[in-house]
Amino acid sequence: MTIALALEQLLNGIQLGVMLFLMAAGLTLIFGVMGLINLAHGSLYMVGAFACAAVAAWTGSFWLGLIASLACAAAAGAIVELAVIRRLYDRDHLDQVLATFALILIFSEGTRWLFGDFPLYLDIPALLQGVVTLPGDASYPVYRLAIIAVGALIALGLYLLIGKTRLGMRIRAGESDREMIGALGVDIRTLYTLVFALGSALAGLAGALVGALQSVQVGMGEPVLILAFVVIVIGGIGSIKGALYGALLVGVTDTLGRFLLPQFLALFVDPSQAGMIGGAMASMLIYVVMAVILAVKPRGLFPPAHA
Amino acid sequence: MLTRENTVNLVLALLLLVAPLAANAFGQPFYVTLATRIAILALAALGLNLALGLGGLVSFGHAAFFGIGGYAAGILSSHALSYEPMIFGLPGTVQMPVIWIVAVIAAGLVALAIGAISLRTSGVYFIMITLAFAQMVYYFAISWPAYGGEDGLSILVRNQFPGLNTMKPLSFFLVCYVVLLAGIGLFALIRASRFGTALQAARQNETRVATVGIHPYRIRLTGFVISAMITALAGALYADLNRFVSPSMLSWHMSGELIVLIILGGTGRLFGPVAGAALYVAFEFALGGLTERWQFFLGLILLGVVLFARGGLLGLLAGKAKHG
Numbered sequence: 001m002t003i004a005l006a007l008e009q010l011l012n013g014i015q016l017g018v019m020l021f022l023m024a025a026g027l028t029l030i031f032g033v034m035g036l037i038n039l040a041h042g043s044l045y046m047v048g049a050f051a052c053a054a055v056a057a058w059t060g061s062f063w064l065g066l067i068a069s070l071a072c073a074a075a076a077g078a079i080v081e082l083a084v085i086r087r088l089y090d091r092d093h094l095d096q097v098l099a100t101f102a103l104i105l106i107f108s109e110g111t112r113w114l115f116g117d118f119p120l121y122l123d124i125p126a127l128l129q130g131v132v133t134l135p136g137d138a139s140y141p142v143y144r145l146a147i148i149a150v151g152a153l154i155a156l157g158l159y160l161l162i163g164k165t166r167l168g169m170r171i172r173a174g175e176s177d178r179e180m181i182g183a184l185g186v187d188i189r190t191l192y193t194l195v196f197a198l199g200s201a202l203a204g205l206a207g208a209l210v211g212a213l214q215s216v217q218v219g220m221g222e223p224v225l226i227l228a229f230v231v232i233v234i235g236g237i238g239s240i241k242g243a244l245y246g247a248l249l250v251g252v253t254d255t256l257g258r259f260l261l262p263q264f265l266a267l268f269v270d271p272s273q274a275g276m277i278g279g280a281m282a283s284m285l286i287y288v289v290m291a292v293i294l295a296v297k298p299r300g301l302f303p304p305a306h307a
Numbered sequence: 308m309l310t311r312e313n314t315v316n317l318v319l320a321l322l323l324l325v326a327p328l329a330a331n332a333f334g335q336p337f338y339v340t341l342a343t344r345i346a347i348l349a350l351a352a353l354g355l356n357l358a359l360g361l362g363g364l365v366s367f368g369h370a371a372f373f374g375i376g377g378y379a380a381g382i383l384s385s386h387a388l389s390y391e392p393m394i395f396g397l398p399g400t401v402q403m404p405v406i407w408i409v410a411v412i413a414a415g416l417v418a419l420a421i422g423a424i425s426l427r428t429s430g431v432y433f434i435m436i437t438l439a440f441a442q443m444v445y446y447f448a449i450s451w452p453a454y455g456g457e458d459g460l461s462i463l464v465r466n467q468f469p470g471l472n473t474m475k476p477l478s479f480f481l482v483c484y485v486v487l488l489a490g491i492g493l494f495a496l497i498r499a500s501r502f503g504t505a506l507q508a509a510r511q512n513e514t515r516v517a518t519v520g521i522h523p524y525r526i527r528l529t530g531f532v533i534s535a536m537i538t539a540l541a542g543a544l545y546a547d548l549n550r551f552v553s554p555s556m557l558s559w560h561m562s563g564e565l566i567v568l569i570i571l572g573g574t575g576r577l578f579g580p581v582a583g584a585a586l587y588v589a590f591e592f593a594l595g596g597l598t599e600r601w602q603f604f605l606g607l608i609l610l611g612v613v614l615f616a617r618g619g620l621l622g623l624l625a626g627k628a629k630h631g
Binding site: 031037084087093094095097098099101102103104105106108109110112113222226229230232233237276279280283284287288290291294295298299 | 359365367424427428430431432434435436438439440442443446447449450451452559563566567570574600602603605606607609610613614617
């Protein structure tokens with residue numbers, strides 16, 4: 001094991017964490033403001049990826065695809081909010097789970113209908129192809145570094161949006177007292193649609209960015225959705241700050257666990273066994289981390305102060 | 308007492324028995340298998356209904372217990388057929404009763420661990436944590452190659468029940484049907500017992516339950532474990548029905564489907580899972596015959612039920628539940 005390899009794995013972990021943050025930020029925002037658990041968030045991730053791949057294939061431009069992914073995911077989110085989600089705000093969590101589960105079935109099969117059963121592929125734009133050399137003679141893809149940069153920018157943007165703007169003030173007010181800001185004359189229904197569309201756009205962006213690393217296919221959002229759940233449970237549901245730290249923790253733990261555990265076990269048992277046991281243990285590692293954190297802090301690391 | 312709900316229940320129970328008997332008489336074993344599937348899914352959902360309907364614990368991770376039951380059947384029979392001893396030199400077995408006991412105990416222990424942590428939280432945290440733990444079991448099954456990993460594990464010959472030829476569809480159906488009836492009986496007993504009353508009270512008003520000196524956490528944990536055990540038993544039967552067990556039994560889609568069964572039938576109702584499973588399998592069969600994309604329409608129907616018909620099928624047939 002070299003320092004260069006470890007650095008590369010650490011960066012991969014951060015990149016995964018950044019992706020998870022884009023998903024988790026939307027989920028946690030929607031839960032914080034509207035009290036809604038949205039299983040269909042992974043479908044919006046998928047919508048973003050498909051929109052980007054389709055538009056990029058049609059126009060030849062990844063950047064137009066990226067814009068399309070934001071627009072389509074935000075539009076899909078807004079339509080779903082207007083048609084279905086807004087009937088669910090005063091329902092219990094069970095109804096929300098079921099209705100959004102139904103939305104997943106509709107989105108997944110609907111996408112299969114439109115695009116067929118075969119995955120689409122999305123190329124990394126020419127500008128971001130290539131590698132950079134890291135200290136210790138390792139090379140690392142520029143595109144993954146760009147994803148990390150995008151994530152950092154979005155985190156900063158969200159911080160400014162929520163902390164410094166009028167919209168952000170309304171969102172924060174919505175989190176602490178829905179009835180009161182409605183009574184003060186804020187159009188709460190439009191605010192909810194906006195927040196939902198914002199969360200959806202973030203999910204769509206994440207899907208499009210990851211789409212260039214993996215294949216774009218139906219069901220791609222579901223593993224990410226569940227990891228994002230782990231993230232917001234660890235971070236404290238409703239907390240953007242918690243989502244950021246939780247996402248980085250989960251991303252780095254998962255990636256380094258898969259890399260280090262087999263090597264660590266190889267010190268004790270023979271390598272093929274170590275690979276097998278280590279792989280199985282690494283796939284459970286983040287859930288163990290979650291269990292330990294919850295055993296100590298049942299409301300997560302950064303529980304929102306008011307709830 | 309022959310209330311409207313009891314009549315509906317009785318009709319459902321008889322229909323589920325008579326339909327496969329008739330199908331068998333007319334030489335249509337496929338419909339017997341369909342009825343077996345209904346009985347097994349109903350049992351799985353019945354287990355979940357104990358936690359979800361009575362206890363108000365929305366577990367999105369019951370596929371874990373369903374799959375553990377399935378793997379118990381698969382692993383025990385594969386060891387019995389290959390004559391390879393398992394851990395601690397114990398032999399495998401192809402006897403269903405032994406498999407059921409192992410499935411139930413294994414799932415009970417896992418549920419105890421998962422429940423002990425998850426029940427420290429509530430509401431939306433509980434939903435997500437049970438989901439996450441089930442995913443943990445799922446990924447473990449995928450990455451552990453000894454029992455087939457991602458490809459799953461075939462059960463070459465269906466496991467045996469003393470005195471019956473379980474390879475005959477009707478015999479196996481009757482086994483599942485009797486187990487389902489026993490499960491329904493157990494559910495009714497639990498619901499009427501002091502424990503069941505406490506479990507329902509803990510859903511309705513936790514503070515009051517605590518005030519009269521009952522520990523809600525312990526009651527819920529017990530309910531969660533029993534619920535997991537019933538679902539695991541159904542999982543063992545399901546593996547025998549398909550003669551195959553794979554990580555898909557553990558997937559979160561399965562957890563979602565189990566909740567869907569309950570909602571389609573009617574939450575917390577004694578025969579809700581039976582009605583829900585029958586409706587679900589009927590949808591799957593009828594829509595699946597028409598279009599490959601039947602899940603699209605299932606999604607639309609489900610959305611309609613959640614938004615507009617909250618009592619489920621039993622709510623339509625037998626009126627509103629007497630108490631929430």
